[in-house]
Amino acid sequence: MRSLMLGIWSGQEMCTGGSLFGYDLGVSGGVTSMDDFLKEFLPKIYRRKQANLHETDYCKYDNQLLTLFTSSLFAGLVSTFGASYVTRNKGRRASILVGAVSFFLGGAINAGAVNITMLIVGRILLGAGI
Numbered sequence: 001m002r003s004l005m006l007g008i009w010s011g012q013e014m015c016t017g018g019s020l021f022g023y024d025l026g027v028s029g030g031v032t033s034m035d036d037f038l039k040e041f042l043p044k045i046y047r048r049k050q051a052n053l054h055e056t057d058y059c060k061y062d063n064q065l066l067t068l069f070t071s072s073l074f075a076g077l078v079s080t081f082g083a084s085y086v087t088r089n090k091g092r093r094a095s096i097l098v099g100a101v102s103f104f105l106g107g108a109i110n111a112g113a114v115n116i117t118m119l120i121v122g123r124i125l126l127g128a129g130i
Contacts, residue, residue: 103125
């Protein structure tokens with residue numbers, strides 16, 4: 001019975017992590033097309049968007065920095081290799097603590113971001129925490 005409950009709890013935790021990951025990707029997709037976000041963090045794309053109102057969105061949002069921002073959460077997936085090392089050598093508690101600190105720091109950096117670089121670093125840390 002104990003192993004069944006542990007299995008159910010583990011499944012719930014994995015689903016929660018997946019939900020957070022998917023939710024963040026869904027929100028960032030909508031945010032990257034908002035004028036206020038583009039004005040603040042990617043003014044070059046904003047100007048191109050306003051100048052070319054009649055062309056497709058694929059042409060307006062063709063920018064490597066925007067692509068890096070959108071995919072930066074995936075960079076946190078590389079942290080799984082570090083997490084396995086920490087878990088093997090220091091235990092699960094240390095691994096969870098490192099992930100929680102990373103998630104907190106990523107959220108704090110994103111909340112206080114004043115440029116696109118801070119947003120990208122914050123998203124990488126968030127991805128590592130998930």
